[in-house]
Amino acid sequence: MNIPESYQSKLKTEEEALQTIKSNDFIITGLGAAEPIPLLTKLHHIKDYGIKGCDLTNCLPMGNYEFMTKRDYKGVVRTTGWFYSQGMRKAHKENIVSFAPQHLHSAFTKRLYARDGRRLVLLVACTPMDKHGYVSLSLSTTYERDAIDVGAFVIAVVNPNLPRTFGDTTVHISEVDVIVESSYDVPSLPEIPLNEKDKKIGQYIAELIEDEATIQLGIGGIPNAVAESLRSKKNLGIHTEMFTDGMVDLIKAGAVTNNKKTLYPGKTIATFALGSKKLYDFLDDNPSVLMKHGKWTNNPYIIGQNHKMTSINTTLEVDLFGQCASESIGPMQFSGTGGQSDTAIGAQLCAEGKSFIALYSTAEVKDGEGKRKTISKIVPMLKEGAAVSLSRNDVDYVVTEFGAVRLKGQSVTERVRRLISISHPDFRDQLKFEAEKHCIW
Numbered sequence: 001m002n003i004p005e006s007y008q009s010k011l012k013t014e015e016e017a018l019q020t021i022k023s024n025d026f027i028i029t030g031l032g033a034a035e036p037i038p039l040l041t042k043l044h045h046i047k048d049y050g051i052k053g054c055d056l057t058n059c060l061p062m063g064n065y066e067f068m069t070k071r072d073y074k075g076v077v078r079t080t081g082w083f084y085s086q087g088m089r090k091a092h093k094e095n096i097v098s099f100a101p102q103h104l105h106s107a108f109t110k111r112l113y114a115r116d117g118r119r120l121v122l123l124v125a126c127t128p129m130d131k132h133g134y135v136s137l138s139l140s141t142t143y144e145r146d147a148i149d150v151g152a153f154v155i156a157v158v159n160p161n162l163p164r165t166f167g168d169t170t171v172h173i174s175e176v177d178v179i180v181e182s183s184y185d186v187p188s189l190p191e192i193p194l195n196e197k198d199k200k201i202g203q204y205i206a207e208l209i210e211d212e213a214t215i216q217l218g219i220g221g222i223p224n225a226v227a228e229s230l231r232s233k234k235n236l237g238i239h240t241e242m243f244t245d246g247m248v249d250l251i252k253a254g255a256v257t258n259n260k261k262t263l264y265p266g267k268t269i270a271t272f273a274l275g276s277k278k279l280y281d282f283l284d285d286n287p288s289v290l291m292k293h294g295k296w297t298n299n300p301y302i303i304g305q306n307h308k309m310t311s312i313n314t315t316l317e318v319d320l321f322g323q324c325a326s327e328s329i330g331p332m333q334f335s336g337t338g339g340q341s342d343t344a345i346g347a348q349l350c351a352e353g354k355s356f357i358a359l360y361s362t363a364e365v366k367d368g369e370g371k372r373k374t375i376s377k378i379v380p381m382l383k384e385g386a387a388v389s390l391s392r393n394d395v396d397y398v399v400t401e402f403g404a405v406r407l408k409g410q411s412v413t414e415r416v417r418r419l420i421s422i423s424h425p426d427f428r429d430q431l432k433f434e435a436e437k438h439c440i441w
């Protein structure tokens with residue numbers, strides 16, 4: 001069979017494709033904007049086909065799909081996520097889905113371990129096939145290519161609106177079992193204008209980042225905003241888990257050249273991309289960006305080989321020891337560890353590396369009666385039940401709109417003093433009082 005014939009022979013409707021799923025299958029879905037939205041929107045229909053006992057694992061899903069948010073499908077497909085977004089958070093509160101703690105660099109091996117020999121099915125999105133018979137996994141190769149490499153049954157939705165990317169995203173049509181064609185809008189994140197706090201945090205970090213640094217920017221509002229403050233830097237490089245809009249601006253401004261990188265000089269390295277249409281247009285057919293396996297991109301020992309590796313992430317809460325709760329509010333799961341400790345530890349394995357945790361000093365939250373109140377994000381102790389995403393052994397710089405302090409190598413006494421100095425002035429006395437009361441010194 002020639003390539004076009006082979007493609008045609010695999011072509012199915014969405015419903016036909018879903019009917020190739022079998023009871024007890026272990027399903028993995030593409031990450032974030034690489035998820036096959038039309039299939040996931042209808043995935044709950046497998047109940048009508050008598051399918052049951054499937055497990056599905058996802059990461060940062062973009063949609064609030066029926067199969068994962070409605071209790072009716074629990075016996076049909078049990079959903080586990082390792083980076084929650086809004087729909088998963090809601091479903092978690094209703095005990096419909098569960099969370100799988102793990103680092104990004106080891107995400108795929110952990111999943112295989114949990115599979116118990118069951119058939120692995122990958123539901124993923126890709127670009128149309130090129131003349132050589134290849135599609136591109138486009139916006140993520142965090143674990144998707146790994147699933148194909150271990151022989152997963154692959155159901156791919158071909159979407160002409162996805163950007164064609166290079167690296168480990170390349171898949172030959174012979175490796176795909178079922179093809180569905182669908183032209184849908186690629187999920188995007190809005191570009192959020194910078195506020196004064198973002199600008200101050202950006203300035204503090206920019207003062208500490210050297211020309212020629214290789215940077216990683218994490219997920220969340222602040223890391224993306226920090227990019228703006230790096231525009232005057234020279235010969236920056238990018239080795240990141242997530243490729244963002246702010247990075248596109250840095251490349252276009254000439255601040256990123258990738259010329260001084262030790263690994264893949266001249267290339268931007270990422271494992272997934274999520275942002276606006278501007279980002280996707282930049283990525284399309286762009287050979288200067290290589291999308292690489294997450295197990296490689298996020299391996300701390302690989303990250304640490306980069307020139308002046310610098311990681312910038314954010315957190316929800318940091319205690320006076322320097323422990324960062326970045327993925328849960330108390331015991332309630334909010335997102336996931338993702339690559340926070342991979343990248344922070346990796347940056348510190350680099351001799352000239354630095355790792356930043358940047359956060360606003362306060363957050364606006366609702367109290368028990370639903371009234372808005374301001375709380376300090378720097379606290380004596382983390383909320384009861386909070387997950388520590390970055391341990392106090394691995395924290396380096398912490399930055400708020402009141403300054404940047406280095407905790408690495410410092411005693412707890414000194415950490416307390418430094419963290420209070422960058423907390424909001426309204427909370428400093430209380431933090432000092434609590435530190436004394438609980439002998440945090």
Ligand code: COA
Pocket residue numbers: 217218219220221222241242313314315316317326327329334335336337338339340343363364365375376377389
């Ligand atoms: N206590 C209670 N609630 C808090 C809080 C605190 N200390 N700090 C923040 N919140 C609330 C905010 O008010 C906001 O609530 P809302 O959704 O009702 O507005 C919510 O938590 C999210 O806060 P925000 O600061 O807007 O989050 P973000 O979108 O910038 O994401 C993280 C921040 C930390 C959740 C995100 O970066 C993350 O998941 N990090 C872990 C993974 C990671 O860093 N990976 C790195 C490689 S990509």
